[in-house]
Amino acid sequence: MIVDISKKILIVGLGLLGGSYARALKRFGFHISAITKEQSSIDYAIREQIIDEGSTTLDERIIGDADLVVFALYPKIFVEWIAQNQGLLKSGALITDVTGVKGSIVYKIQDMLRSDVEFIAAHPMAGREVSGVENSTDKIFAGANYIVTPTEKNTPEAIETCLELGKLLGFSNVATLSPEDHDEMIGFLSQLTHCIAITLMTCNDKEDMEKFTGDSFRDLTRIARINDLMWSELFVANKAALLEQMDLFMDKFNELKTMLETEDIDGMRAMMRHSTERRTLFDKK
Amino acid sequence: MIVDISKKILIVGLGLLGGSYARALKRFGFHISAITKEQSSIDYAIREQIIDEGSTTLDERIIGDADLVVFALYPKIFVEWIAQNQGLLKSGALITDVTGVKGSIVYKIQDMLRSDVEFIAAHPMAGREVSGVENSTDKIFAGANYIVTPTEKNTPEAIETCLELGKLLGFSNVATLSPEDHDEMIGFLSQLTHCIAITLMTCNDKEDMEKFTGDSFRDLTRIARINDLMWSELFVANKAALLEQMDLFMDKFNELKTMLETEDIDGMRAMMRHSTERRTLFDKK
Numbered sequence: 001m002i003v004d005i006s007k008k009i010l011i012v013g014l015g016l017l018g019g020s021y022a023r024a025l026k027r028f029g030f031h032i033s034a035i036t037k038e039q040s041s042i043d044y045a046i047r048e049q050i051i052d053e054g055s056t057t058l059d060e061r062i063i064g065d066a067d068l069v070v071f072a073l074y075p076k077i078f079v080e081w082i083a084q085n086q087g088l089l090k091s092g093a094l095i096t097d098v099t100g101v102k103g104s105i106v107y108k109i110q111d112m113l114r115s116d117v118e119f120i121a122a123h124p125m126a127g128r129e130v131s132g133v134e135n136s137t138d139k140i141f142a143g144a145n146y147i148v149t150p151t152e153k154n155t156p157e158a159i160e161t162c163l164e165l166g167k168l169l170g171f172s173n174v175a176t177l178s179p180e181d182h183d184e185m186i187g188f189l190s191q192l193t194h195c196i197a198i199t200l201m202t203c204n205d206k207e208d209m210e211k212f213t214g215d216s217f218r219d220l221t222r223i224a225r226i227n228d229l230m231w232s233e234l235f236v237a238n239k240a241a242l243l244e245q246m247d248l249f250m251d252k253f254n255e256l257k258t259m260l261e262t263e264d265i266d267g268m269r270a271m272m273r274h275s276t277e278r279r280t281l282f283d284k285k
Numbered sequence: 286m287i288v289d290i291s292k293k294i295l296i297v298g299l300g301l302l303g304g305s306y307a308r309a310l311k312r313f314g315f316h317i318s319a320i321t322k323e324q325s326s327i328d329y330a331i332r333e334q335i336i337d338e339g340s341t342t343l344d345e346r347i348i349g350d351a352d353l354v355v356f357a358l359y360p361k362i363f364v365e366w367i368a369q370n371q372g373l374l375k376s377g378a379l380i381t382d383v384t385g386v387k388g389s390i391v392y393k394i395q396d397m398l399r400s401d402v403e404f405i406a407a408h409p410m411a412g413r414e415v416s417g418v419e420n421s422t423d424k425i426f427a428g429a430n431y432i433v434t435p436t437e438k439n440t441p442e443a444i445e446t447c448l449e450l451g452k453l454l455g456f457s458n459v460a461t462l463s464p465e466d467h468d469e470m471i472g473f474l475s476q477l478t479h480c481i482a483i484t485l486m487t488c489n490d491k492e493d494m495e496k497f498t499g500d501s502f503r504d505l506t507r508i509a510r511i512n513d514l515m516w517s518e519l520f521v522a523n524k525a526a527l528l529e530q531m532d533l534f535m536d537k538f539n540e541l542k543t544m545l546e547t548e549d550i551d552g553m554r555a556m557m558r559h560s561t562e563r564r565t566l567f568d569k570k
Contacts, residue, residue: 125497125499144499145496145497145499147497173496173497175496175497184491185494185497188489188491188494189494189497189498189499189501189502190499190501190502192485193485193501193502193505194501195538195541196481196485196505196538197501197505197560198541198556198557198560199534199537199538199541200477200478200481200534201559201560201563201564202537202556202559202560202563203533203534203536203537203538204473204530204533205563206469206473209470209473209474209567210566210567211430211458211460212410212430212432212458212460212470212474213474213567214410214429214430214474214475216474216475216478216479216482216507216508217474217475217478217567218567218569219504219505219507219508220478220481220482220504220505220508221564221567222501222504223501223504223505224560224561224563224564225560225561225564225565226557226560226561227557228553228554228557228558228561229554231553231557232550232553232554232557233550235545235553236545236548236550239545239546239548242545243542243545243546245489246538246541246542246545248488248489249484249485249488249489249538250535250538250539250542251488252484252487252488253480253481253484253488253531253534253535254535256480256483256484256531257528257531257535260520260521260524260527260528260531261524261528263521263524265517265518265521268513268516268517268520269513269514269517271483271487272483272511272512272513272516272517273513274486274487275482275483275486275487275509275510275511276509276510276511276513278486278487278490278509279486279506279509279510280510281495282494282495282498282502282503282506284503
């Protein structure tokens, strides 16, 4: 085990994800500290015994003590934090993150970072429809994916440590992808699906539709209830990859529309059989 | 009660829906007969005591005896059946259907039908991902909508009877809509959602995506496993209304794409807030 329990872990941003990290890691006996905006989050986490100490200010001792720092912040704030405060990090510290986009973040951080601190990026693909440390739970990691996105600048040891962190947290699938492959995958599986859901939810405001709604429409719009601050930022942070996925979707949707216009039954049936067959791959194992 | 239990009910097409009708109605003590393609379906239904008699041929006595006939056939076959065999129906019989589109069917049937037989159209919005009388169950009606779509040609008594049938079957919500409003509603809530699901499922065939799939993508593609024969026919039968809904969706999707291209964060956030707010209307009550 590379992550030994004498290491001190600092979580910056004690919200739903940061809190869930603290909860999962505390059980192994790590010393956990937190830096976050609200005193109430610190108070809650200390009362719940999921952190040992915390501060709402840039406490130099807490930050300087940490061997491993997890940044659980929105992308822009994460980049700003490093730009302004990286001088406070311990020499030899390893830092990681939870950001849902990689290409636009990883290289930026690695380029600006001190040479005696290493950043290994990760994306824990877990969440809930509620936020805040009070809703944190490490149950969200079971059954979920944890993706590490190393670059040429990363050491094998840092990659190994980050993969081990994913396993300690309780993720069912721990894997590595390049930042570019990660962003394409996320652009398609997560961001495009959210674009579709919010479009479907807002494209027809006719009254009384809800009276006749069945499970199909409800399934396609479950994620149309969306955190506008976070997702608009994530969309822009993955702009090129997401636009590409949106174009793929529109091209195929237009194909279907043309088949309907020309009543090309054979063409539509072939598309539906392709869809039915491919869906089997995506069943929960 | 207008539908009295001395009335004989014939079900034409003893599949999943026809079988579920038989199962629900038999409990009230009606005499139920069936005409269907496969002898094995008849045998099963008699063994299960959900029908009293049945035939795989156009049995003149069975058809001529029926006071109420439920056509549980695909749209085209239903129209053909009436064109060819309506002479066998009893004078004064009431006929109804289960067809998922209305405008292109209702007027056609009413125009060609004998004047001493009345057709009152209905759409039971219930189904399963499996087919056949062997999978029939009246549990699919609980929590579901039953829509009657009368025209000027219908008598108040026939409309009342059809509404009562929906209640006897166990539907939670029994309502009337014009054929045109029905088709718009179905075009949006059901057909457009299926178009989106099969498009998403087939627009990017990159390998290994399934390894990273989460619940969002699975939810949006649950209905991408689709009966190609039935749905291609339903799409064409509702072509004009569905094309209109596809255009509404594409216009909104293009709006979102433009906002992303221009990094119009405020515009995206406003759309997301609209989406979040509107989704609340569609929660299961």
